[in-house]
Amino acid sequence: MIRVSVDPAPIELGVEVAALEARGAGGIATFTGVVRTDDGVEALELEHYPGMTEAALCALAEAAMDRWNLLGATIVHRVGRMTAGERIVFVGTAAAHRREALEACTYLIDRLKTDAPFWKREWLAGGARWVEPRATDAQAAAHWL
Amino acid sequence: MAITMLYFAWVRERVGIGEEVIDPPEVVRNVADLIDWLSRRSDGHAAALSEPAKLRAAIDQRFVGLDAELGNAREVALFPPVTGG
Numbered sequence A: 001m002i003r004v005s006v007d008p009a010p011i012e013l014g015v016e017v018a019a020l021e022a023r024g025a026g027g028i029a030t031f032t033g034v035v036r037t038d039d040g041v042e043a044l045e046l047e048h049y050p051g052m053t054e055a056a057l058c059a060l061a062e063a064a065m066d067r068w069n070l071l072g073a074t075i076v077h078r079v080g081r082m083t084a085g086e087r088i089v090f091v092g093t094a095a096a097h098r099r100e101a102l103e104a105c106t107y108l109i110d111r112l113k114t115d116a117p118f119w120k121r122e123w124l125a126g127g128a129r130w131v132e133p134r135a136t137d138a139q140a141a142a143h144w145l
Numbered sequence B: 001m002a003i004t005m006l007y008f009a010w011v012r013e014r015v016g017i018g019e020e021v022i023d024p025p026e027v028v029r030n031v032a033d034l035i036d037w038l039s040r041r042s043d044g045h046a047a048a049l050s051e052p053a054k055l056r057a058a059i060d061q062r063f064v065g066l067d068a069e070l071g072n073a074r075e076v077a078l079f080p081p082v083t084g085g
Helices: A013-021 A054-067 A097-113 A137-142 B009-015 B031-038 B042-047
Strands: A003-006 A027-034 A041-048 A070-078 A080-083 A088-097 A119-124 A127-130 B003-008 B019-022 B056-060 B062-064 B076-077
Touching: A003 A054, A013 A027, A013 A088, A027 A097, A041 A070, A054 A070, A054 A097, A070 A097, A070 A127, A080 B019, A088 A097, A097 A137, B003 B009, B009 B042, B009 B076, B031 B076
Parallel strands: A003 A070, B003 B076
Antiparallel strands: A027 A088, A041 A080, A041 A119, A070 A088, A119 A127, B003 B019, B056 B062, B056 B076
16 A cells, blocks of 8 residues: 655654554554754755656655565655754555565665655755755665666 | 746746746757757746756656657656755
8 A cells, every 4th residue: 555645744753654554564664854953954945846746756656565565655755844853754664574664665765865856945044055966865766776 | 839847946946937838949859959949038047047967857747868859748847956855
């Protein structure tokens, strides 16, 4: 079962994990991305491409379901403005055993960074700046090809 | 044929709008041609599109290279490299 959500509302971790546990899996793996509190960043703004974003995330979740023996895959990405310490993204996988769940969870967050149309803008005391992609993200995503 | 253009992030800011409908001539065959043609529409377009190497594209909501043929594209998006997650 796949759940994909792109929403300005805060991510409810307990609700998402409970839904994965209800799949009857032996193992749940999760990753939560949080707005950094370093570098003087006061807020983060996430822009996305409505329609394409949801389709790209569904395609990633389906690829993970095919590649590993998963009982569930969840991708929840927040959009809009959020402040330091708030959750940006949640990825969760449910499988019979830990290895499938852990590997699929890593795969999803690695590929999400390069394969879904989101753009981050950091707000600092002096103004705003668009975040540049990191070469290490592209390498991590390419590792799964 | 009319194409809906979408711009995101700093490309949208520099162009000055997020969306417009265009009708490029037949000589505009691929995404790189389109970027070149669009860059002459306004100072904002020129500022956003002057360095194609910094741009990424999607045709009908699928990522493509700048050498991709437009074909019967209905929606083309131009944007910086993605930074989600």
